[in-house]
Amino acid sequence: MATPNLANVATIKPVFAAAALSTSAAAIIDVPAESCMKIESIYLANKDGTNTATANVYVSADNGSSNFYLIHQVPIPPGASISVLDTPLFL
Numbered sequence: 001m002a003t004p005n006l007a008n009v010a011t012i013k014p015v016f017a018a019a020a021l022s023t024s025a026a027a028i029i030d031v032p033a034e035s036c037m038k039i040e041s042i043y044l045a046n047k048d049g050t051n052t053a054t055a056n057v058y059v060s061a062d063n064g065s066s067n068f069y070l071i072h073q074v075p076i077p078p079g080a081s082i083s084v085l086d087t088p089l090f091l
Contacts, residue, residue: 004036006090025056025064031091039089042070045081052077057084059091 015037019028031037046053053076058067071084 004034006036027064029091037091039085039091041086042084043081044076044084046076046078049078055082055084059089 015029017029019026029037029039042057044055044057055071055074055076056069057071058069060067074082076082
């Protein structure tokens, strides 16, 4: 895999990703080989009006064998939302 040239970008493709999550891990974004993706922000919301949700957000460089957590076991109160990332992250 060649390293993407960020100084001389050939193509920019804006992407918006959103998902309804459950109690199981789910891949939201998969960065293709020889590509770079800039994540601007990550927000999590708990739409349940009664129960606190517990959230994990992680990235993996090897399809899930090794996970690097951005947040781990963070409680989200009922009806609340949190900002996980508000500065760019390049993958």
